[in-house]
Amino acid sequence: MIVCGDDALAERLAAELATVYREQVTLVVPPSRRSGAGAGRTRVAALLGRLQAAVNRTVDSTGLDDTATAHVVEAAELDEAALAEAGVSEAAAMALVHDDDETNVRAALAARRLNPRLRLVIRLYNRKLGQHLEDLLDQAATLAVPGLDPEALDTSTTVLSDADTAAPALAATAVAGTSKVVQAGGLLLRAVERTPPGHGRVADPGLCTLALLSSTTNDPAGAEGSDTSGREAPVLLPDDDTVAAATGRGTVVLETVTHTPSGSAVRRLAGRGLPLGSLFSRRLRWSLTGLVTSVLGVAVATWLTAGDQPVGLPGLLHAAYLTLLDLFAIGDPALGESPVRQVLQLLSGLAGLLLMPVLLAAVLEALGTFRTASALRRPPRGLSGHVVLLGLGKVGTRVLARLRELGIPVVCVEEDPEARGVPLARRLRVPTVVGDATQEGVLEAAKIHRAHALLALTSSDTTNLEAALYARSVEADLRVVLRLYDDDFATVVHRTLRTAHPRALTRSRSVSSLAAPAFAGAMMGRQVLGAIPVERRVLLFAALNVAGHPQLEGRTIAESFRPGAWRVLALDTAEPGERLPDLAATPAHEGVHRPGGLVWDLHPGYVLRPEDRVVLAASRQGLAELLGRHPQPRVRTTGTQ
Numbered sequence: 001m002i003v004c005g006d007d008a009l010a011e012r013l014a015a016e017l018a019t020v021y022r023e024q025v026t027l028v029v030p031p032s033r034r035s036g037a038g039a040g041r042t043r044v045a046a047l048l049g050r051l052q053a054a055v056n057r058t059v060d061s062t063g064l065d066d067t068a069t070a071h072v073v074e075a076a077e078l079d080e081a082a083l084a085e086a087g088v089s090e091a092a093a094m095a096l097v098h099d100d101d102e103t104n105v106r107a108a109l110a111a112r113r114l115n116p117r118l119r120l121v122i123r124l125y126n127r128k129l130g131q132h133l134e135d136l137l138d139q140a141a142t143l144a145v146p147g148l149d150p151e152a153l154d155t156s157t158t159v160l161s162d163a164d165t166a167a168p169a170l171a172a173t174a175v176a177g178t179s180k181v182v183q184a185g186g187l188l189l190r191a192v193e194r195t196p197p198g199h200g201r202v203a204d205p206g207l208c209t210l211a212l213l214s215s216t217t218n219d220p221a222g223a224e225g226s227d228t229s230g231r232e233a234p235v236l237l238p239d240d241d242t243v244a245a246a247t248g249r250g251t252v253v254l255e256t257v258t259h260t261p262s263g264s265a266v267r268r269l270a271g272r273g274l275p276l277g278s279l280f281s282r283r284l285r286w287s288l289t290g291l292v293t294s295v296l297g298v299a300v301a302t303w304l305t306a307g308d309q310p311v312g313l314p315g316l317l318h319a320a321y322l323t324l325l326d327l328f329a330i331g332d333p334a335l336g337e338s339p340v341r342q343v344l345q346l347l348s349g350l351a352g353l354l355l356m357p358v359l360l361a362a363v364l365e366a367l368g369t370f371r372t373a374s375a376l377r378r379p380p381r382g383l384s385g386h387v388v389l390l391g392l393g394k395v396g397t398r399v400l401a402r403l404r405e406l407g408i409p410v411v412c413v414e415e416d417p418e419a420r421g422v423p424l425a426r427r428l429r430v431p432t433v434v435g436d437a438t439q440e441g442v443l444e445a446a447k448i449h450r451a452h453a454l455l456a457l458t459s460s461d462t463t464n465l466e467a468a469l470y471a472r473s474v475e476a477d478l479r480v481v482l483r484l485y486d487d488d489f490a491t492v493v494h495r496t497l498r499t500a501h502p503r504a505l506t507r508s509r510s511v512s513s514l515a516a517p518a519f520a521g522a523m524m525g526r527q528v529l530g531a532i533p534v535e536r537r538v539l540l541f542a543a544l545n546v547a548g549h550p551q552l553e554g555r556t557i558a559e560s561f562r563p564g565a566w567r568v569l570a571l572d573t574a575e576p577g578e579r580l581p582d583l584a585a586t587p588a589h590e591g592v593h594r595p596g597g598l599v600w601d602l603h604p605g606y607v608l609r610p611e612d613r614v615v616l617a618a619s620r621q622g623l624a625e626l627l628g629r630h631p632q633p634r635v636r637t638t639g640t641q
Contacts, residue, residue, distance in 0.1 A: 005097035116144035130159030162515035167398035384450035391458035392421025565622030
């Protein structure tokens, strides 16, 4: 396995492949920015040291003592020479996880030329480019290898986004009671946390119990699971006996399975255009209504009191005409006419005087509305119960879209007015405060004192931490979710905040730790549907063909279940030739009919056939066992330059 990248995702992905899947890994990184060969050697040694530390923790917990190898290679540019040196021609899979889309695309094209059978996993933020690139690289592999079965290329090229993978978990964590979701095209898996039912009672398993939590209702901030001293550790995929015995513990259950909102629903969030009623304020509309009513009343009174007016509709129209002339001060004075007519003319003139400023205000409000339609909205005065989102970068943009899909009110805070997510916030009409969240008054402008949660997703750990501490000083019980780069630092921050604010909910999340399991699984060749965090562990969802897996083939649903490792959730009933090649793909057009469909209420006695495809939930170790090609060895790390 080859991993190319120079950030936390690349390092975590290499560790995931080495420690969980027991694969031989080559990590290709760019040279150190510091000059000198000594700096490069120091950097390689540091990377290897962190990989070895992760390996040692895994070995200590498993007791395995076999060996494999992991390398770290420096390459200034990912050209064909560098890829050949990394061993791309003999590799089974390669992940390109640089933060720059262009670098990943160039390297993917070069790698496909060197090894048409190579399984490619590419990190791209641009979704449309990713779809086209998948088709292009798969077609190139088919043409380069005559006679190659196209069905073998279902997972030949997989384009993923760390932001898309982590966004559902981050959005769900920020909102109390909101289910954790895994999106897969027309499929939506909902996993919801349930609080303990009380002493002596059994937790409700729902449709399927996915995990038992380590925290209790008396320790709301301890649900993170980073410090389980004095509490039982979280249990993934427990059996019925374990669930029955787990009184007083919270659970994560599969509550519902529905279809995701269609593209039209997403467009409704963006709005179908500016409504006419939003052009004018409510006060102005009432003023216009009152004036129109007054003019109509004067016209009717003129018609009723004038004896020489024609009868019926012609008389009413003539009276309205005279009233409008008086209203705009272009009619003849009512000299020598009846006192009633003179009074009505004066009232019409007064209404005309009042009408002019109202019309001017209407014009100014309409111009202002059109001008601000393309500008960022300010938070409304009475806003409360919303989520304050800090940072509109790659991750923040995806999380904002997910929160709006869930119908959750959001106020964004972004220092850079040209940030990636600002156009999305403008299109969705999301209130946005432009400013540094660490500066006094910025979070107050976002109504942090009335917010439900703070979601700090900037790329700076110190900014996220400082904003969280300041928000807690304003509202001690505020729910806080932090995006932190370093796991050890996240653990320390979580413990400290939990101690300082025991009644407040605190979460620390790393995008790379949430995304790495999905990238690693794609390199192993499975169809990844997504992942959900369970405290500080991860539960994976995958679509898997039963053929070739003795743990599933020929076994009943009940017999295939292995507590703590994997559990079959659904069966794809479509014929093999009519199935979607990738359950994680989004339909290209609305209303696309998916043949067959997924059946979730499976009979425990159903026997899995080789031609079946199932959706299962699995722990990382469990899925590694299902898909592993090698015995589980110890990893020996080496470094090269």
